[in-house]
Amino acid sequence: MINSIEIQGLTKSYGDFALQDINLTLPGGAIMGLIGENGAGKTTLIKCILNLVRRDKGSITLMGMDNLRQERQAKEEIGVVLDECFFHDNLRPRDVGAILAPVYRENWDAGLYGDYLDKFQLPQNKLIKEFSRGMKMKLSLAAALAHRPKLLLLDEATAGLDPVVRDEILDEFLTFICDEEHSILISSHIISDLEKAADYITYLHGGRVVLSDAKDTILDSYGRVGCTAAQLEDIQKEDLVRVRRGTFGCEALVSDRAAFHRKYPGLLVEPIALEDLMLFIGKEKSK
Template identity: 45%
Template structure:
């Protein structure tokens, strides 16, 4: 299986924050959800991948190439979709396309018109006339019209209404049917990733917590609920992020089989969501 994106011990040091030796791999044909709380290091990691920041240590390879030595070649073969609008608002979509197309040697007007029709976008519309959802679609059109192999997305569904988000996710699922492509999808909306992601990479406070397949992740964790009286030292060792409420406690565990055998009906163990795993795995007991 050929990797399209590879980070090996990537480190970035600021005065008040350190991205600590991050390593993960994304293969062709897959969508990777990139998650973590605000300030975790997601945007820093993406900027390092894009060579917008200088790393202190480590190696980043895109399409098998060093992202610094082969920056120009790499950027011809990847696309970007950001949460913020970086377009000229007074231009029409056609004018914006013309301003963009010249940067790419593999630009295809055939692909451009195909996606404009598929996404129901009109060339004579001005950028300022588009909703946020339509802007995201247009960003994706530009990213795909030079046949990008790796699509990097930073919070693309943030602020979109549920209908637009669902439609946008369907578009991504359609794109990834081309097994030569891959998508890195940074978001805080974990429910979107439950629908489309193959892999989940989670960072917190500059450290990699895990990078696993979504199914492996959801299968390996459980939400444990029970009465406070059960919380002895032995049980606590199997729990993470214990949260108390008027009914008892709730926590995360990776030892569901062991706890079911030991406590049987005394504990309720449920399948978690990605949000459960993210929030409880970084939560201090309270």
């Protein structure tokens, strides 16, 4: 099966910040969650994929198509929802449909667009300026799905939405992914959403990929060790990914819970949630 996204050696520098040597693969039929702190490079990565910014090095293929040489063909197969609604306030959902229909030509499914508007309870004739943020994001999603894309790119699309709307949108993603040819790359700060929906997690930190694997593999293998400073000294440094030293004790992140437990049976190693893992890597310096 062709991978939905393949990124190799991607580099993009802004002077004070750079995406460095990004390698990433999103297989078909999967959801990849892109996590990382503000300014870690998530949006820049999505912009590089969409050729909104010029990359310095590397290659990106989308459904097997080069994102520069076959940009238009690739974009026919992509639905995009970015962190805000880009439709003018004085337009109405029916106008958005009329604008996008000639853009996607035969791929645009006006009936499907109407179905999504009904499903999301978005009135066709209401001005977008009267929409709540949740409604605007649902409209963006309806517009992104109505040409039946194979890949959805979502940049903080659920940020600022209440849990009910977020859950509705996540359900829509899960329905979309039922087709094995469909995939989603979603960047989000709401880790609980990604824990619920994502198959793969890629963690960007300081412009680099520090972790990219299947979510279950990460959750099954990574762990947190709680110990004293003296116990920490007895652990070999290569067995630890990150270390956090506090007044009352120390914590360490390990990448292979089972192996660690076999090697140090006296120390308690617990499973770790994605959010804690992100805090470990994001807040602490390397061991």
